[in-house]
Amino acid sequence: MKKRIILTLIGLVILIAILGAIKALQIGAMIDQGKKFVPPPETVTSAVVKAASWETSLTAVGTLTAVQGVTVAAELAGKVVKIAFEPGTEVKQGEVLLYQDTSSEEAQLPGAIAQANLSRINLERAEQMFPKGFIAQADLDNAVAAGAQAEAQANNIRATIAKKTIRAPFSGHLGIRQVNVGQMLREGDPIVTLQSLDPIYVDFTLPQQQLSQVDLGLSVRVTGDAVPGVKIEGRITAINPQVDAETRSIKVEATVANRTGKLRPGMYVNVAVELPAPQKVLNIPATAVLYAPYGDSVFVIEENREGKSGKTLRQQFIRLGEKRGDFVAVIIGLKEGETIVSTGVFKLRNGQTVVIDNKLAPDFQKAPRPENN
Numbered sequence: 222m223k224k225r226i227i228l229t230l231i232g233l234v235i236l237i238a239i240l241g242a243i244k245a246l247q248i249g250a251m252i253d254q255g256k257k258f259v260p261p262p263e264t265v266t267s268a269v270v271k272a273a274s275w276e277t278s279l280t281a282v283g284t285l286t287a288v289q290g291v292t293v294a295a296e297l298a299g300k301v302v303k304i305a306f307e308p309g310t311e312v313k314q315g316e317v318l319l320y321q322d323t324s325s326e327e328a329q330l331p332g333a334i335a336q337a338n339l340s341r342i343n344l345e346r347a348e349q350m351f352p353k354g355f356i357a358q359a360d361l362d363n364a365v366a367a368g369a370q371a372e373a374q375a376n377n378i379r380a381t382i383a384k385k386t387i388r389a390p391f392s393g394h395l396g397i398r399q400v401n402v403g404q405m406l407r408e409g410d411p412i413v414t415l416q417s418l419d420p421i422y423v424d425f426t427l428p429q430q431q432l433s434q435v436d437l438g439l440s441v442r443v444t445g446d447a448v449p450g451v452k453i454e455g456r457i458t459a460i461n462p463q464v465d466a467e468t469r470s471i472k473v474e475a476t477v478a479n480r481t482g483k484l485r486p487g488m489y490v491n492v493a494v495e496l497p498a499p500q501k502v503l504n505i506p507a508t509a510v511l512y513a514p515y516g517d518s519v520f521v522i523e524e525n526r527e528g529k530s531g532k533t534l535r536q537q538f539i540r541l542g543e544k545r546g547d548f549v550a551v552i553i554g555l556k557e558g559e560t561i562v563s564t565g566v567f568k569l570r571n572g573q574t575v576v577i578d579n580k581l582a583p584d585f586q587k588a589p590r591p592e593n594n
Contacts, residue, residue: 262532262574266582267522268563270555273504275545279434279494281473283425283443287486288476289391289417293318295406296384306413308398312389319400319412321385326378333375340371393417394482416486421479423455425492426470434496435460441475445490447483454478457494502542502550503557506585510541510549511566517541519555520562520569522577534562536571547585 299321306318344365350356396414400406423443427435437460443453455477464471475492477484484490511518520534539554555561562569563582569575 262576263569264578265522265562265569265575266564266579267560267577268506268509268582268585270503270505270551270557270559270561272557273502273548274499275502275504275543275550277496277498277500278442279427279431279496281425281427281492281494283423283475283490283492285484285486285488285490286422286424287393287416287418288420288422289393290415290486291390292414293387293390293412295321295387295408295410295412297321297381298405298407299323299385301400301402301404301406304398304400304402306395306398308395308413310395312392312395312415314389314392316389317386318389318395319387321387321406323382323385326382326385330375330378330382333371333378337368337371337375340368344368387412389415391415391417418482418485419479420455420476421484421486422458423475423477423490423492424472425475426465426468426472427494429464429469429471432460432464432471435473435494439497440495441477442493442495443475443477443484443490444493445484445488447485447488447490448481453484500543503555504545504548504550505555505561506547506563506583507544507549508547508583509561509563509566510539511536520566520571521555522560522562522575525574532575532577534569534571534573534575537561547583 301319302322303320304318305320306312306316312318344367347356347365393415394417396416398413399411400413406412423441435457437457439457441455441457443455444451455475457473458476459474461472461474473494505519509519511520516538517540518536518538521537522532523535525533537554540552542550542552544550562575563585
């Protein structure tokens with residue numbers, strides 16, 4: 222009995238050893254096969270690193286202000302008898318906006334004119350009599366003074382009537398009416414705002430270190446929410462001679478056309494000052510960059526040095542500069558003429574074998590305008 226049990230155990234050990242040897246051979250074969258396995262090359266799109274000349278510009282956020290803008294107000298106290306303008310309309314310089322009550326002045330004016338005429342007649346008579354010795358020098362002086370005083374009184378009444386006829390001081394666009402007929406106006410009470418909209422000023426600030434790059438006459442491009450997709454051209458017309466001591470920035474003023482009247486004082490806009498010297502850069506598609514906290518990189522496509530089919534990738538760390546549309550400038554890390562992977566870089570690795578297929582490569586542009594699909 223014991224002999225049978227021993228033989229059975231020996232048989233089990235031999236069986237287990239045989240199975241273990243078979244499994245070891247299988248695993249070894251799989252390891253050898255894995256070492257010999259070469260993954261198929263990845264299909265990628267490519268782009269060539271190119272040198273380009275980019276326009277350099279200084280960007281800022283600006284505020285629109287009117288070339289001429291006032292709140293038309295009453296110069297003298299009086300009652301409103303007629304409003305001669307429509308709110309929100311265009312007016313020309315000198316157009317009557319409002320009439321105040323001048324009945325009292327108009328009643329006084331004929332008497333003042335009559336007194337001035339009488340004083341002038343008396344003066345003429347005195348001037349004829351004085352050379353003949355009929356009147357003294359004092360009488361002539363009194364006639365001259367009386368004539369001047371009477372004429373001044375008449376002119377004063379005329380000036381009062383003119384001041385109570387309120388006119389547009391310049392051509393522009395009227396705002397909302399702030400008075401009503403029959404209202405008693407005090408001196409300085411507002412009547413309506415008047416703004417000259419074409420052209421219009423753009424005020425913005427630039428850091429003091431950029432002052433040497435800015436000069437009168439430089440072109441500016443203005444964009445804003447009021448004119449989406451439109452770039453309005455203008456020029457720098459004034460530079461503040463004093464730098465703000467708190468912000469260390471300087472105020473600049475540009476003048477731009479506003480023929481449509483869409484730009485209004487008080488709006489904010491984006492301003493780009495075009496500098497005369499273009500910037501030489503190496504540009505690549507922005508989608509070619511693998512962004513990472515430890516540094517940005519791209520995959521350079523090189524010839525396979527091991528004699529295998531396809532090409533290999535070399536991960537190259539770079540330093541980026543300004544971005545323009547679909548492109549970004551490379552400051553350090555690449556050379557002109559090198560070929561890099563342009564899309565899908567997040568799934569690639571260093572040393573990977575690839576093949577190039579640009580049939581579905583995107584059309585990269587410096588000023589893209591995506592379609593509304």
